[in-house]
Amino acid sequence: ALPVIEAAARTEGLTLDTERLPYSADHYLRTGETLPDEAFEHLRDDVDGILLGALGDPRVPGNEHARDILLGLRFRLDLYINFRPTRLFHPKLSPLRADRRADGGSTAIDFVIFRENTEGQYLGKGRSESIGTPDEVHVSEEVNTRKGVARIIEAAFAWAAAHGKTRVTMSDKSNAIQFQRIWGRLFQEIGDRYPDIQREHRYVDALALELVREPERFQVIVTTNLYGDILSDLGAGLIGGLGIAASANLHPGRPGLFEPVHGSAPPLVGKGVANPMATVLTGALMLEQLGCAAGAMKLERAVERVVASGPLTPDLGGQGSTAEVARALLDALD
Ligand code: IPM
Numbered sequence: 250a251l252p253v254i255e256a257a258a259r260t261e262g263l264t265l266d267t268e269r270l271p272y273s274a275d276h277y278l279r280t281g282e283t284l285p286d287e288a289f290e291h292l293r294d295d296v297d298g299i300l301l302g303a304l305g306d307p308r309v310p311g312n313e314h315a316r317d318i319l320l321g322l323r324f325r326l327d328l329y330i331n332f333r334p335t336r337l338f339h340p341k342l343s344p345l346r347a348d349r350r351a352d353g354g355s356t357a358i359d360f361v362i363f364r365e366n367t368e369g370q371y372l373g374k375g376r377s378e379s380i381g382t383p384d385e386v387h388v389s390e391e392v393n394t395r396k397g398v399a400r401i402i403e404a405a406f407a408w409a410a411a412h413g414k415t416r417v418t419m420s421d422k423s424n425a426i427q428f429q430r431i432w433g434r435l436f437q438e439i440g441d442r443y444p445d446i447q448r449e450h451r452y453v454d455a456l457a458l459e460l461v462r463e464p465e466r467f468q469v470i471v472t473t474n475l476y477g478d479i480l481s482d483l484g485a486g487l488i489g490g491l492g493i494a495a496s497a498n499l500h501p502g503r504p505g506l507f508e509p510v511h512g513s514a515p516p517l518v519g520k521g522v523a524n525p526m527a528t529v530l531t532g533a534l535m536l537e538q539l540g541c542a543a544g545a546m547k548l549e550r551a552v553e554r555v556v557a558s559g560p561l562t563p564d565l566g567g568q569g570s571t572a573e574v575a576r577a578l579l580d581a582l583d
């Protein structure tokens with residue numbers, strides 16, 4: 250993916266000065282180190298963007314390295330927006346009924362998930378008691394702060410307003426979880442400042458159903474860390490799968506962390522068939538953040554073209570290799 254991203258940037262006059270860091274499962278198994286402090290400080294102080302490949306390895310069943318690196322960077326850099334665009338690049342990638350696979354116009358699947366990224370159930374707060382006894386209990390706390398909830402809702406409205414969107418959907422489960430009611434309150438409060446944008450609320454279970462039934466009607470979804478995690482995989486499923494789903498961890502005005510929604514896909518290791526498109530589209534989000542919107546658009550257009558023409562990797566129904574798809578993307582950059 251990286252040569253494709255670099256080439257798109259270069260055609261727009263931006264040369265990426267890239268540096269590869271070794272932090273991975275291999276590195277962790279070899280050294281016991283996940284993300285050392287000096288590496289964190291380097292990422293915090295010296296770079297304009299972080300492109301993360303993918304994490305997860307069966308040799309680290311507890312996923313410690315992924316938690317420290319990915320969640321660690323999200324929390325410690327306070328990247329409170331997990332921005333997950335969900336766009337159908339071609340009707341053939343949708344698993345929905347053929348008559349619903351609309352292509353283009355107002356009926357296309359094209360929504361963005363604003364996933365809260367610094368609190369919720371992801372903080373690891375809680376306790377375990379009486380492990381191994383019949384009274385064993387595990388309590389996982391979900392944190393919803395006024396500051397945390399307000400800033401992600403604000404980000405969703407601001408983005409919607411800046412991109413000509415007309416509706417924001419907020420999703421929670423406040424009918425069962427009373428501590429989530431702050432989401433509804435702040436959604437109204439902040440939404441009042443955006444009179445041109447319609448607001449709607451969906452409980453997350455109902456939203457999951459509606460996203461399958463009528464995904465075309467959604468524009469911007471704002472939700473908790475955990476629900477955003479789940480809904481963004483659902484969203485990826487609507488547009489071709491994890492091989493094509495991009496994401497960005499952002500804090501406006503600061504360098505972002507850009508990572509495809511997918512993990513490392515251990516069954517594909519060494520086969521040369523992983524789809525580079527998710528990372529290429531993630532690179533587009535990075536270029537946009539770096540002020541190179543034209544380069545970002547080029548990457549998206551290239552993906553759109555190659556999705557239509559092939560070659561495609563097996564996850565998208567093709568027989569192409571990673572290298573063949575990357576080459577096709579390079580050739581499709583105009
Ligand atoms: C994601 C992933 C991560 C998450 C995992 C790897 C901790 O599923 O980025 O969506 O849950 O946030």
Ligand code: MN
Nearest residue numbers: 478479482510
């Ligand atoms: Mn996920």
